[in-house]
Amino acid sequence: MEEQEGPSPEIKPEEDKRREVDLNTLFPGKTYDLNRLFPDEGTKKLLHELKRNKRDIDRFIKSLNLEEEE
Numbered sequence: 583m584e585e586q587e588g589p590s591p592e593i594k595p596e597e598d599k600r601r602e603v604d605l606n607t608l609f610p611g612k613t614y615d616l617n618r619l620f621p622d623e624g625t626k627k628l629l630h631e632l633k634r635n636k637r638d639i640d641r642f643i644k645s646l647n648l649e650e651e652e
Contacts, residue, residue: 603630 603626605616620626 608633
């Protein structure tokens, strides 16, 4: 039998790969604790995705505006 070089491929649980979303950092300037308001990890991920999607859409619209001006 041949030995494999390097570490053996182990499947890590998804919780190890998951990073915690801090809503207070994601949406600064709020006077209330967003992490306490939305304690569910799924909701935190959804809000994080929404923020990222909004940023991507804003960039796309901005690029369209730049193309029209040229």
